[in-house]
Amino acid sequence: MKIIRIILFPIVPIYFVITWLRNRLFDLGIKSSKSYDFPIICVGNLSTGGTGKTPMIEYLIRLLKDEKSVATLSRGYKRKTEGFILADENANADTIGDEPFQFHRKFQEVTVAVDADRQNGIKALRALKLQPEVILLDDAFQHRKVKAGFNILLTAYNNLYYKDIVLPSGNLREPRSGANRADLIVVTKCHKDISEGEKKKITSKLKIKSNQQLFFSYVDYAxxxxxxxxxxxxxxxxxxxxxxxxxxxxxxxxxxxxxxxxxxxxxxxxxxxxxxxxxxxxxxxxxxxxxxxxxxxxxxxxxxxxxxxxxPIEIKIDNAAQFNAAVKSFIS
Known part of the structure; x- marks a missing residue:
């Protein structure tokens, strides 16, 4: 795999320019992005996977479900269906994908839906008789056709995005500058005993903007x-x-x-x-x-x-009260 990545390195600048230009067109309003007048929270990453999006969605569900009616909207990766699907008693990993099915099994009070077209999925969810008050977008940071009101960007401790480059030789789906769109950035899968000195070093390397907040989290195993x-x-x-x-x-x-x-x-x-x-x-x-x-x-x-x-696993967030307050402030 490393040899293949080295061979494909000449493609990296091309991929970089294409993804940078696409984002720039959205930033300038040349490509349209739909905004909404109700809370939409996007959870995503810059890399190709392994940052802990599913535990973060579950964290947000637990945080919000007793105060608001919550829906999750995912692509439904590797499902054997197409279009908008609403999870019901017949749902399984084949019909809605493994991660959405996991949400559906654990949180019966939450509406779980899948649709590769996020705009269409949001429209279908809001057309339901029991209309969700908050929608959590799973793995949608690069889906710029939807302008989420609040973006949570995850980056894994052992593969921080500032150390990486774009595909195909790296793991980034878009240039590192994409992190500027995030409201909250969470370094996931840290050691429980990560030092304050190391946190400060990572904060400096990630170049957090004045309008962003950075948090650190670790996985808690049952x-x-x-x-x-x-x-x-x-x-x-x-x-x-x-x-x-x-x-x-x-x-x-x-x-x-x-x-x-x-x-x-x-x-x-x-x-x-x-x-x-x-x-x-x-x-x-x-x-x-x-x-x-x-x-x-x-x-x-x-x-x-x-x-x-x-x-079973859950994520634990350092300064969880501050994190929770930021999310709830957006919701309110």
Whole structure:
């Protein structure tokens, strides 16, 4: 992969200019961007993935759901349907995508929808009889046809955007200057004990604007792994098979190693579509631990009943009161 990225380096300037010019046309109003008179919060990143958008959406749901009627709108990556789909009792990972289905399973009081055309999705949501008061746009930072009122940009601690370059040799979807559109920037997947000195260094490197706020967060793993009907204490697990189909499994692997747990790791690409042969192989394992995103796709296979569990996570934000106040100030 590194060799391919080196070979494709001459394309980097071309990609940079195209994406920079596209953003500039939106900034100047030459390309149109639709604004709305109700709260829309966009959660996104500059990179191709692995920054923790799903846990952030869940954080915002928990923050707002008791005060406002909330809807999430995602593209529904790798779903087997098209157009606008509203999650209902028949929804699954194939119809709406794994991450939206995860939202739907966990938050029954929240409206979950998917549509690649974000403008059309917002219009359809606002046409519902039970009209959402707040819409959370998942992974929509580059969808400039919608002008969200509030933008939360995520960048992972181990791959901060100031260290990166654009595709295809780097991981950035657009130039680093795109970060200027963010209201809040969150450095995700930090160490719990990150020092104030390191925070200051990162703040300086990210070149935060006077109108922006920067926060740091880390992943908090649960003490038990769960299935639909059972739970097991994490630290007492016998040797197991870890299955991941996410952009960056390193933080989870490091956490499990630090706990002294014994496991074999089967690592797949992000949003991997498990094949019949994969399921047959997994069915031969005695105990499988996976991420919640992978669980919503794997749990439909009956051959994995009784041996498939996931480890729940939440994000914890330093200065959470300040973060929450910024979000609620926008909502109000």
């Amino acid at each position: 003490v038990d792994v769960l299935s639909e009907s059972d739970s097991l204490e994490l630290t007492k697990l016998p040797k197991f098979t870890l299955v991941t189909g996410i952009a960056n499994a390193n933080p989870l692997v490091d956490f499990l190693v630090e706990k002294g747990l014994k496991f074999d790791h089967l690592e797949f690409s992000d949003h991997y579509n498990f094949r019949t042969t994969d399921i047959e192989d997994l069915a031969s394992k005695s105990l499988i631990i996976t991420t919640e995103k992978d669980y919503v796709r794997l749990s439909s296979h009956k051959s994995l009943d009784g041996k498939l569990y996931y480890i």
